[in-house]
Amino acid sequence: MHIEPGVVDAAKMTLAYGTAAGAVAYAAKETFSDLRSSGIASYAGRSAIAALGVFLFFEVLPHFPVGVSEVHFILGSTLFLILGAAPAAFGLALGLLVQGAFFAPTDLPMYFVNLTTLLVPLFALHALASRIIPAGTAYVDLKYSQALALSVAYQAGVVAWVAFWVFYGQGFGAETMASVLTFGGAYMLVVLVEPLADLAILATAKALRGLEGSGLVTPRLYKAA
Numbered sequence: 001m002h003i004e005p006g007v008v009d010a011a012k013m014t015l016a017y018g019t020a021a022g023a024v025a026y027a028a029k030e031t032f033s034d035l036r037s038s039g040i041a042s043y044a045g046r047s048a049i050a051a052l053g054v055f056l057f058f059e060v061l062p063h064f065p066v067g068v069s070e071v072h073f074i075l076g077s078t079l080f081l082i083l084g085a086a087p088a089a090f091g092l093a094l095g096l097l098v099q100g101a102f103f104a105p106t107d108l109p110m111y112f113v114n115l116t117t118l119l120v121p122l123f124a125l126h127a128l129a130s131r132i133i134p135a136g137t138a139y140v141d142l143k144y145s146q147a148l149a150l151s152v153a154y155q156a157g158v159v160a161w162v163a164f165w166v167f168y169g170q171g172f173g174a175e176t177m178a179s180v181l182t183f184g185g186a187y188m189l190v191v192l193v194e195p196l197a198d199l200a201i202l203a204t205a206k207a208l209r210g211l212e213g214s215g216l217v218t219p220r221l222y223k224a225a
Helices: 010-038 040-059 076-083 085-102 105-132 144-170 174-207
Strands: 064-066 069-071
Touching: 010 040, 010 085, 010 105, 010 144, 040 076, 040 085, 064 174, 069 174, 076 085, 076 105, 076 144, 076 174, 085 105, 105 144, 144 174
Parallel strands: none
Antiparallel strands: 064 069
């Protein structure tokens, strides 16, 4: 999902600063809510787990260039379901920054573009979860259809933002259009894998009841809202 350097030139980066600032502001609101309900120790622990997970997802799991960007297994819905929206957002932001700073410094000029691409779909997923998951359902009891809907929402959001940035930066030429379509088609492979990963991890969490009350997972994982 990385937007490569040069796709959005410096003259057009003001929009990326604005969208990233909006995403960070929303993340801050979610963070204050999380801190009030769970406390700073729990939030810090889950955020650290999320950041480590994101770094491993980006650097260790298979990833390959396709069309205008790269296909990654981001597992955004998994982070959300296990750790909560605010820690997942923090992990995505920090993991992306660490990867850029130490392993792909040429990506740093696109940090705010890529940050928007990761965070805005996460918050859309959060809104969707509140609509399709009944208040009486803990996350460990999700059905495949619900996990699939969340994964599709996140991945579709990532693809939509990648397409937006590419068209915004490069225009609507035939070659650009073909590259975006190739990237979007390849990313649908992730949609096939991520719901299965969600359910496997949720099943593991359900078996590990010792995590309940540990502060290392979101309270909604085991308890209904």
